[in-house]
Structure formats: C-alpha cells, structure tokens
Amino acid sequence: MITVTDLVYEYPTTRALKGVSLHVAPQTITALVGPNGAGKTTLLRCLAALEDPYSGTVTVAGHDTRAEPRAIHALLGYLPDFCGLYDALSVRRILTYTARSRGIAPALTATAVEKAADRVGLVDRLDTKAGDLSRGLRQRLAIAQAIVHEPKVLLLDEPAAGLDPQARRDLSALLVALKTAGMTLVVSSHILAELEDYCSEMLIIEDGLIVGGKAIKVKDVERPRYFVEIAKARSDLKDFLNARAGVDVIEADEYHALFTHARSATARARLIRDLINAGFDVSAFGEATKALEAAYFSQVGAKAEIGR
Numbered sequence: 055m056i057t058v059t060d061l062v063y064e065y066p067t068t069r070a071l072k073g074v075s076l077h078v079a080p081q082t083i084t085a086l087v088g089p090n091g092a093g094k095t096t097l098l099r100c101l102a103a104l105e106d107p108y109s110g111t112v113t114v115a116g117h118d119t120r121a122e123p124r125a126i127h128a129l130l131g132y133l134p135d136f137c138g139l140y141d142a143l144s145v146r147r148i149l150t151y152t153a154r155s156r157g158i159a160p161a162l163t164a165t166a167v168e169k170a171a172d173r174v175g176l177v178d179r180l181d182t183k184a185g186d187l188s189r190g191l192r193q194r195l196a197i198a199q200a201i202v203h204e205p206k207v208l209l210l211d212e213p214a215a216g217l218d219p220q221a222r223r224d225l226s227a228l229l230v231a232l233k234t235a236g237m238t239l240v241v242s243s244h245i246l247a248e249l250e251d252y253c254s255e256m257l258i259i260e261d262g263l264i265v266g267g268k269a270i271k272v273k274d275v276e277r278p279r280y281f282v283e284i285a286k287a288r289s290d291l292k293d294f295l296n297a298r299a300g301v302d303v304i305e306a307d308e309y310h311a312l313f314t315h316a317r318s319a320t321a322r323a324r325l326i327r328d329l330i331n332a333g334f335d336v337s338a339f340g341e342a343t344k345a346l347e348a349a350y351f352s353q354v355g356a357k358a359e360i361g362r
C-alpha cells in the first residue's frame with residue numbers, strides 16, 4: 055500500500071531522512087517508533103504528500119506523492135501530533151467543515167459526518183462544542199476529521215499522547231476497528247506498551263534511517279506468542295514443545311519457553327493438559343504481551359531509551 059525508496063529529506067539546517075526505504079502492506083497497523091528527533095514526523099509528512107523530498111520516491115496506493123499529491127490527499131487521512139480544533143464549534147459543524155473542504159458533495163455531507171462520528175463513538179455528541187469535550191473525546195474528534203472522507207490509509211502521529219488509560223484502550227479498539235474495515239494504518243509513538251495491543255508490524259527509525267532496513271513482523275494475530283513457566287527444571291522442555299504439532303518454540307531454557315501457537319482455546323487447553331500429564335510442573339502459562347518491546351530492544355540494543 056505504501057512504498058518508500060531511498061527517501062532523503064532536508065530541512066535548511068538538517069538532513070532529517072537519510073535514505074529511507076520501506077514497504078507497508080495493505081490492511082495492517084504498523085508502528086513507527088524511535089527516539090525524539092529520529093525523523094518520525096518528517097517521514098509521516100512525506101508519506102502524506104505534505105513535504106517535497108530532496109530525493110527518492112514515495113508511492114501510496116500506486117500514486118507518487120510528487121506527481122499526484124492531490125490523489126494522495128484524497129485517499130489518505132493524517133492526524134498530526136498537534137491538532138487544533140475550533141473550540142466554539144460543535145462536533146457536527148467541525149466535521150461538516152472538514153467534509154466540505156475534503157470535497158464531499160453537499161448532499162452527501164450529513165451522511166459522511168454522521169458516519170465518521172459514529173465510527174469514533176461521538177454520534178451522541180454531535181451538538182456538543184469541541185471546547186466542552188474531554189481530551190480523549192477531542193482526540194476522537196480529530197481522528198473523525200482525518201477519516202471523514204473514508205481514506206484507504208490513515209497516518210497518526212502520537213495519537214495517544216496525553217490520554218488516560220481508558221481513553222488509550224478506547225483508541226486501540228478504534229484503530230483495530232478501522233483496520234478491520236479495510237484501512238491501512240501507520241502509528242507513530244514513543245510508548246511501546248500502547249502499540250503492543252494493535253500493531254502487527256514495526257518500523258524502527260533512528261537518526262533518519264530505518265533500523266535493520268525493513269519492517270519487523272512483531273505479531274501474528276492467528277498465531278500469538280505464548281509463554282510457559284515450570285517450577286522444576288526440565289532440560290527436555292524445548293524438545294517436548296517442539297515435538298507437538300502447531301507449536302514453534304522461539305526461545306526456551308529449563309524453566310521457561312516462549313512459542314507461537316494457534317489462537318485456539320481448545321488446543322491450548324490440550325497443550326497444558328499434555329504438559330502436566332508428562333510431569334512438567336506448570337506454574338504459569340499465558341499470552342506473551344511484550345512482543346513489540348522485545349523486538350525493539352533486540353534491534354536497537356538495551357541501551358536505547360525511548361520515552362520523553
């Protein structure tokens with residue numbers, strides 16, 4: 055859906071992107087992570103055809119950002135890291151204004167506004183002024199603005215900044231729903247934990263370059279990662295798991311194993327029963343939730359710190 059080749063971008067005093075190449079597959083949610091100043095915002099702005107690169111190419115759904123920026127604007131939504139709203143206007147008026155400025159015909163505008171508000175859970179606030187919304191609801195409104203024209207691609211720059219845990223959870227569910235509806239999303243963030251819930255791929259950017267040169271697949275929805283811990287050491291834990299159909303061990307020692315397995319409660323129950331029947335003292339079993347963080351630190355090294 056998005057292909058970037060040898061992208062170089064320069065501000066007057068800084069070369070912010072130094073030869074970025076990447077590919078984003080359709081209907082995925084890709085995390086774009088990296089330290090402050092790494093180039094995340096610059097890259098997102100180049101993908102959104104808002105910046106003119108020094109060299110290299112960016113194509114979105116087959117359109118080149120330089121040759122056809124308006125085609126890109128029509129099929130892409132962009133949530134900037136700072137997004138001002140007209141506090142004195144109602145949700146309906148803000149979305150109506152955005153829809154009209156996006157070229158939606160007057161006769162179709164009311165339906166587009168209601169659909170966008172519904173998707174972000176603001177349909178019962180259509181007549182509330184933006185200035186009266188909580189931070190989480192303002193962020194939803196900003197996302198509604200970015201999707202009112204039903205884009206194929208949605209880019210979000212730090213969408214969860216400043217949100218409380220409940221609002222972050224709601225945001226995760228919203229992004230997953232948009233993906234399920236067919237959108238391709240790229241989400242930049244400093245906070246790896248929040249991306250774990252919904253990102254299946256990760257692009258790490260450091261000092262204007264993609265670390266490792268490509269996206270890393272961090273999660274397979276069909277085959278999540280599970281861990282098992284046993285109370286008494288067994289040197290055959292790894293071999294036992296590997297011998298079982300449908301289990302792929304990622305790493306193991308005498309007390310623990312991390313493996314992928316089909317997302318089937320019945321198959322998991324059978325695996326736990328078999329482990330116990332084979333004499334393993336199972337003391338913990340569950341889905342591993344830190345896939346993204348593990349992949350990040352294995353790529354950039356434990357010295358790397360991200361977080362403002």
Ligand SMILES: Nc1ncnc2c1ncn2[C@@H]1O[C@H](COP(=O)(O)OP(=O)(O)OP(=O)(O)O)[C@@H](O)[C@H]1O
Nearest residue numbers: 065066067068070089090091092093094095096097
């Ligand atoms: N308008 C500008 N003029 C000059 N240099 C800039 C400008 N905007 C960004 N830069 C520089 O470009 C580099 C990349 O900045 P960018 O904002 O893309 O990074 P980022 O990864 O989004 O950072 P953050 O996480 O802090 O938002 C940094 O060195 C930054 O100082």
